Amino acid sequence: MTHGTPTTPGTSRTSRLSVGMLARVEGEGGMHVEIHDGQVTSVALNIFEPPRFFEAFLRGRAWTEPPDITARICGICPVAYQTASCSAIESICGAQVSEPIRLMRRLLYCGEWIESHALHIYLLHAPDFLGYESAIEMAADHRAVVERGLRLKKAGNQLMTTVGGRAVHPVNVKVGGFYRMPTRAELDAIRPQLERALEDALETVRLVGGFDVPDLEQPYTYLALRSPHGYAIESGVPVTSTGTTFAVADFPRRIREDHVARSNALHARLDGTTYAVGPLARYSLNHDQLSPACRQAAREAGLGTTCRNPFRSIVVRSVELAYAAEEALRIIDDWQDGAAPAVPVQPRAGQGCGASEAPRGTIFHRYVLDSDGLITDAQIVPPTSQNQLSIESDLAAVAQAWVDLDDEQLTWRCEQAIRNYDPCISCATHFLDLRVTRS
């Protein structure tokens, strides 16, 4: 996977290192780091995005279609797309979903968080900290750990299947709510799995809290949704660590996406500056809304009320895993049958925006409908596009801090820095090439 050329002794060092594909991220992307005489001179995360295929594909389609079409963008976080698209269309149509519908969306979303976070923590990220090339090698020595991860992921899948009809691309979601509400009996049937998931998640926090984590603090500007209904998942209002807040409807004005020559993906900036979304942002902005049990677990794992070390994202993700399991149980326990599965929605012309907290961070959708309810324009801003500049900043800091490592170790450390973000590059890219060049 890794090929290096010999270094030249002397004051000027030259080597080139390339990696075929970046391992253990969903989808594929590319990275290039240049080092000149021990100084990092350039860092580029290259994302080859299918050029906004979905945004073009949505034009001319009916107002009812975005939840089904956009769910197909990502096999890991379809609920994030469905929820944001429903919110956007509902805002155009002036529809307000009922409290039971909001709660059922939150419950479905908890399934996605559990499934996605468990996959990343155990199968993609933990091998970095335990010193394995992959979860497969890790499984030989840490069977119980990997089994716990698979059990958690299965619990998330089961919750998504119960609420969403199927685990990978839920089919029960529509603009205005759901086609059918699951019954109390159906929800009670998965309760034991979720109770076990909560135990497993708290054990996960203890496990990853003990990992040896590189020391690096980054001066991020964080952005996350904040909700009056608890730790933001299915909805909320954007807030930032600099104290600004704005309506979701203002995101097209505040968040600008620029095309960068080195990448097919758009690079997002908030009011012209680099910012970060995701678990670290959510945790740092909404820590006070976590449950007492999750706050305690976080504290015991060594987390403060904010976190700026990207390598500790695995700990924060584990706390969120526990929160999602706990929240799912709470919603199920309070659930009463009989709620209407959807509110009536009538299409009308206009522009609307929606946002939700995907496992990897805030996702924004914008749609424009004509008077026939057909989509004339669509914009989707996934979390990985928003985090690209932060990932590059981290890469520069990491490469500089560990510049004395040999190429192979440095490349691995850089890959680890990218995996801190759980970049769902399949949302934004295909195919990755990873290179470190020294001159």
Add this chain to the structure above:
Amino acid sequence: MTGHTTIVIGVGNPDRGDDAVGPEVAARLAAMDLPGLMIRSGADPLDLVHLWDGADVAVVVDAVLSGAEPGRITVHEVGARRPDGGPADGSSPDGRRGPGTHAFGVLGVVALARALGRLPARVVLVGVEASTVAIGAPLSPEVSRAVPGALQVVLELITGADYPAGRWQTASTLLPSGSRTKAP
């Protein structure tokens, strides 16, 4: 393969072109209502670890992208009892480099299950070379034409019939050994 607990699993995303071939074959098999046979479909290969729990024999049907002729059917044994250990790491340490169409591919999951001691004694992968996995696309004509052949291969596997002589050749593109392919 009779006398064992056998499961047939179709892996693939039904919304992505030829990636739907696994679920399609599983659905056609389910319509035949064969007694004593478990049939499942799933889009996430990681679910295999749970789905084949308790089975002695698992037949997994999945789309592959190896660059071969679309519709080509490949068959290979990767189960726990394979004497050479099978493709323990596939072509990828993390299960992503193989020719499958998933983020954590079937070969990676096979290797993971082997490490966890959760690999059935016999696992047979039936791969169908995809032409397109475009989002929202239907099955391509080539893969549609290959579905009856893939179904026939699965039926032969689960009923214990050996492959008829002359219909099979050694695969060179998918796996180095233990593989056989059938032209579409």
